[in-house]
Amino acid sequence: MLKKHQKKTGTSSYSSFFNCIEKNFDKATKFISIEKGLLEQIKACNAVYRVHFPIKLGKEIKVIESYRVQHSHHKLPCKGGIRYSTKVNQDEIMTLAALMTYKCAIVDVPFGGAKGGIKIDPQTISIEEIEKITRRYTSELIKKNFIGPGIDVPAPDYGTGEREMSWILDTFLSIKPEDVDALACVTGKPISQGGVRGRKEATGLGVFYGIRELCKMKKDMSSIGLNVGLVGKKIIIQGLGNVGYYAASFFYQAGAIIVALAEREGAIYNEKGLDVSEVILHLKNTGSILNFPKAKNIENTEKALELECDILIPAALENVINKNNADKIKAKIIGEAANGPITPEADEILEKKGVIIIPDIYLNAGGVTVSYFEWLKNLSHVRHGRMEKRFNENMNSELLQVMETTCKKKISPDDKKIILRGPREIDLVRSGLEDTMISGFHTIRDLKISLKIQNMRTAAFVLAINKIVDSYEKLGIFP
Ligand code: GLU
DSSP states (O other): OTTTOOOOOOSSSSSHHHHHHHHHHHHHHTTTOOOHHHHHHHHHSEEEEEEEEEEEEEEEEEEEEEEEHHHHHHHSSSEEEEEETTTOOOHHHHHHHHHHHHHHHHHHHHOEEEEEEEETTTTOOOOHHHHHHHHHHHHHHHHHTBBTTEEEEEEETTTTTTTHHHHHHHHHHHHOOOOOOOOOOOSSOGGGOOOOOOSSSSSHHHHHHHHHHHOOHHHHHTTOOSSSSSOOOOOEEEEEHHHHHHHHHHHHHHEEEEEEETTEEEEEEEOOOOOHHHHHHHHHSSSSSSSOSSSSEEESGGGGGGGGGHHHEEEOOTTBTTTTTGGGGGEEEEOSSSSSOOOHHHHHHHHHHHHHOHHHHHTTTTTHHHHHHHHHHHTTOOOOTTTTTTHHHHHHHHHHHHHHHTTOOOOHHHHHHHHOOOOOOHHHHHHHHHHHHHHHHHHHHHHHHTOOOOSHHHHHHHHHHHHHHHHHHHHHHHO
């Protein structure tokens, strides 16, 4: 029965998106014996800032609706992206902020969760106008102390990227020039503005590492009738933004078959596989993925989710898999690259069908993990690897000389080149990301097995809640 204040929506019987995440949270609490009050504190959003500001767009003055939500202050700064979309609303941003808290806990990134949003369609307004809005939004955040290297650190999300992060930094710098750590007030910046190598592709690469790890597990794979490994696996990716695009490229390079790609305007399908870089070229030339010469068009983009495949990767917006289409999904694995793409009702239907779902709060944590590396770089004021690269190369060279003299054998110049190389920033970032995603996967899987939890999402929530509880207890707030 629905409660009085709940209204049934087209895709979910829950009154709100936040309600959906609460439902996932509550499922996990059955496996945790913690005082109710503390669980309520973890669930609640600590601070919600909604601001309307006027902007002159063309000849008209428009009122812009925007948000920044800090879900949890158990660790500071708060961290999370800023999205630009016409669908932005308080409930959505609160939910996404909550997901950030759990995400950071799972991958051991020492931040509380946050999220921001501006209700605009960046595709219908000019770059100058987007810049004006971004700068004004940043000043509003500064005014209320909702941004800063130790307070709250935004990053890119749906509809934003390096360009917007640069404007945020520049606005912050112009108001707080005395802050020596100002570069760390935002992540996802271009390299020239203090960004870190490997941030752009981090979420997509993290998605790749997480799914690859599952596909290595013989037991899990045989439970759904698949072979181990990625080679030959049929994959559908919904959303070709930054996350979907990089995920598609990494799976393609690893030998998986990308059978369908879906975008807002429609989807394209080829049973034998799509060459991702060719599709991107076509998209750049024509402005759409449709009419790609080596594929069939699917006008109704939602139908692409229901096609035959092994792995389905929703990489766009929330609630795309819901009670209306869950039963028609044919994938055996769903990797949640987007935040909240599956409603709780759909979750139950898919679980009954035996689909393995790798949850968002783990799978798309690659972005914030590398944001953490960028933040550390900005606070230390030195590029990762700068201090040790040459030292390692010299040590390796000495080691090689000893080996050659001891073994009385020369190592080939090509092998030498590989062995001698010291780590560059991109090497360190990638290996840190890979290690985070692999160990995160196994921690969740081991917990799932040891506590006999039905699915990875509940196990991931149990892991996150336990870590946050531990942090609150050590803080001494609950003696
Ligand atoms: N927007 C991304 C997310 O949802 C990245 C957040 C960040 O790097 O802070 O995880």
